[in-house]
Amino acid sequence: MGLSLAWNNExxxxxxxxxxxxxxxxxxQKAGEVEGVTEGEVALTFVSDEAIHELNRDYRGIDRPTDVLSFAMNESLDEEMDIVYELEEGEELDDMTDVLGDIIISVERAQAQAEDYGHSLTREIGFLFVHGFLHLLGYDHQDVASEKVMMGKQEAVLAQVGLVR
Incomplete structure (x- = not known):
């Protein structure tokens, strides 16, 4: 199957x-290669500031818009899926476990940030997408050390496809 991208524009x-x-x-594909992830689907949705604001408020308790949100499917997947789908003995979750998660990008926020940082909108959306993908894999940036690791990985992947500042 490989890594696949399913996208939606809202x-x-x-x-x-x-x-x-x-x-x-x-x-x-590049980020997956670097991280050793060769299988799975990533669902990407482009939204407005208003829509991402609602999601940020409802799921993170932060009452403002943000640039990107990631919702990983692997967080306690087995327990949740057993409950939701009431698996029969011998049934497997192969189809569901192929989904890595969802990435939601606010196009409005990406436009503003691209302007603020002085680079293209394409570069900003690419950055946000890779950032979201790394979150799906469990990376975070809660402290200086983890932020440095995550930023380094993002910039390396972006450079491989020519999306430099």
Missing amino acids: QEIMEIGEDLIELLDKLL
Whole structure:
């Protein structure tokens, strides 16, 4: 199967073209290669600030918009899936465990940040996508050391596809 990208556009601020999706898929393959992840699906959704604000408030308790949110499927997957799907003896979760998780990107926030940082919107969306993917794999940036590791990984993957500042 390999790594696959499923995407959805739920905003009207920017048209999402095939070129961008191809680039994001390339980033997914590179990041997966670096991290040793060769199987799974990542679901990406482009949203407005209003939509990501609601998600951030409802799921993280933070009442403001953010740039990217990640929801990993592997967090206590076995326990949750047993309850939700009431598996019969001998049944497996192969189809569900192939899903790594969801990444939600606010296009409005990405546009503002690209302007603030002085680089392209494509680079900002690529950065947010790789950032979200690393979160799906369990990386975080709660302290200086973990942030340095995560930033280094992001920049290395972005550089491989030419998305430098």
